[in-house]
Amino acid sequence: MPPKLDVIPALRVHQAKIWAALALLLILYLPTTGWPALSGLNPAQVKTVLILLLAAVLWVSEWLPLFLVSFIILALELLWLTPAVAELGHTVSDALFFAPFFSNIILLFLGGFVLSSIMQKAGLDARFAHWILRVTQGEPATTLAGIMAACAFLSMWMSNTATTAMMLTMVLPLANRLRADTPFRVGLILSIPLACNLGGIGTPIGTPPNAIAMSYLATKGIQVSFLEWMILTLPFLLLALTLLWFALLKVYPPGTDKLAVWQVEAEPLKARQWISVGIFVITVLGWLIGGQFGLKTGTVALFPIIAAFWLGILDQGDFRALPWDVLFMVAGGIALGVAIDITDLGTVIVGWLPSSGSFQMLVGILVLVTALLGTVMSNTATAGLLIPLVVSLSLPTNQLLVLILAITLNCSTAMILPVSTPPNAIAFGSGVIRVGDMARMGTLMVVLGVVTAFTIGPLYWFLIIN
Template sequence: MPARTRPAANRPRPRVPDRLEPLTRKQIIGLLIAVTVFVVPLIVDVPDLDPLGERMLSIFLLAIVLWVSEAIPLVATAVLVIALEVLFISDQAVLPVPEDATAYSSFFGALANPVIVLFLGGFLIADGAEKFQLDKNLAAVLIKPFTGSARRTALGLMVITAVLSMFMSNTATTATMFAVIIPVLGALPEGRPRTGLALSIPMAANVGGMGTPVGTPPNAIALSALVEAGHAISFLDWMLMGIPLMLIILLGAWLLICAVFLPGDLTVELHMDATWRTDTKAVLFYVIAAVTILAWMTESLHGLSANVVGFLAIVAMLVTRVMTGKDLAGLSWDVLWLVAGGIALGDGVGITGLDQWILDLFNWTSMPALAVVVVMGALGLALSNVISNSAACNLLVPLAMGLATGVSGLEPVTIAVVLALACSLGMSLPISTPPNAIAYATGEIPTGDMARMGLIVGIGGTAVLVLVMPLVWSAMGML
């Protein structure tokens, strides 16, 4: 019997390859500058820097330009950094290297760094919370005490968003919370009240990530740098350092939003019901997530590293089939690779002595430790307003760790944590963070309002971070 042929209309059409988007003028200029700064240290003798250091300087300058200009995607720059380190400064380099050159596997090892595994566990739990609607149900339960007054509702939304962002992606948290309040915004009069309520969510999402090591990529970058330098911080220790600052900034942001946008007599009514899933998979997920978070917070009692706990959570979810390979494939791997690129960049800067060379360019050692902390905090805030906070932290952490060994009285933990938290406060523009972009896309927040509020909260929060928190951490015995 001859084979049947499908009607032409029903045949699958060949997939047309996606066309490359034309480069913008900014991207073209960024590429030209990147190539220039990469080549110059390779052909010009750099004083007081050996050949490996010159090659690493080329890679470092290239990363700066590409991350700032976004001439290629951020994750592409991260993997390019790893590739160039392997080809230029490892034992597999295409140019001559010393016999004791670093093994190429150490740079590839950044992709399996324990902090990456910790983040992977956090991402899978966050994905499961969305899959089993745990995030929306928690929001529905927690928001009930805050209904009535618009100011009280804004406070509730900010607290819930911040708590969820401590353990979930701030992007996913923002999307979830907007799904919850879009009907509420439509019921409010147009103008300032709607802007204020909408603005409360991205602000809280950005700030909430400060509270845990898995809350935001800059935390992971700083944590991995500290571990590499021999200064391990437990999950609970990070929370004890980050949550007090998070609460102070949340309170300040809420008071500012109330004063500028929300009249005291404005009321908001929310009608939300939680519909908890009770099937076997959902219950298993609730148990695994709860046990994991509890184990993260009690690391000092059972002795298991937070990284190991995160990996065991992945194993438990996959073995019980609560989550599948498809769920694993859908995680934010680009973020994980971006963090890995930052880890590899920091390793390369330290291995080649580039950190010490950069340190010697400025008279940092004559500056008091507090001044260095203030400068690095300001740099983190400024850079993360105009580029990805992960990229900003990737660029600054290697320098910060170099300063920690060269400036008298400067604690490595202080400078790394300050830098990570300062990068999370860069939120004045729609491009500054994904939560800002999501909020701006609703059409409820004018750019001017976002910029003004973001700058006020960012500058105020950074001032508290650099001037007050190190004293608090020292008094708590964390340093």
């Protein structure tokens, strides 16, 4: 008798956990073999490489929840790596490994998540989306542009996964009013996850790879303010959105179809909504100009957190519902970089990567690796793996910043498969789009990200930096 269907997923989960346990045991066993002596690395560097490999395997395979990998990294660093570093005569405090889990960047992202919750609970996100649809009046090309603009703008400030879910709820009824055989119906739905993926490029809180990038740049003394990040990235966000809009209209033309956009009578904003708007505006202004008054972005992020819960805009249930798993995953990637730094593994990595050759070649290799990894695994995990390696390179400050920006940009443009990003998976679940549709437009975005990061990206970034 075949096993029940609901038993099969449980068996797969148990098998995944067994594989994860075997991988951990293998990592712990390898230092006892003769391999470390052959590698030319000292014991602390060997263990750091093994922790890095274990994190890569677990992040790619998803045998364990991604946030749990961060705690495994922390545990191995405290219990396994620290004694090896001490044997080399170096004093290492546990606080070095704990610090990434509540750093300035983590606090910045926590403030961003609270802002996202405020917008959703007050219905401000839905109001903005309804306003966009009402302005476009159902003209296909204009409506598509409006939907993409709404998705990108909202994803700059709140979770792109939540934005995708909300916009799909609003746009699916519009798409269902079109003829079933019209290609524009597919293009309309496909635009939502792709625009949401791109929107994260625009602000430091838009997507976790941005936070990882800013955190590691700070460790090298490269401080990038909220406003500076937007200046460095917004042109590429606008370029990508424009190209995507043209491509969708070309591949999925609307023909003579016209969208029937319903009219929603907008009620006046209530007191709680006005307070929410005020918290949002003050926070964003603080992020944009706070640096001029010596305020760090994490310090500014305390305002929406305190104000939202003090004034009763959010409650304890909302606090528990915040995406803590994302925060801990980002922190794990940062902690991985700490290990690479204190063991001087970076000096070895310099010999592994072609840093002594052409800088353009280095950019090209790393953006291609980013695009490949980002297609098959989480963009946060991709950033957590690659950025710690890159910041260990002995490069001039401006080249290091350009390289980090190129990698971060390509983390957000890697969106070929339904599994590449949560927005892709949500949109694919609507049943309107196929894997081929997503792969076609996703490949275009990957190519754009790689080409941009290899050509006009460095030119623009060097111009702004200098």
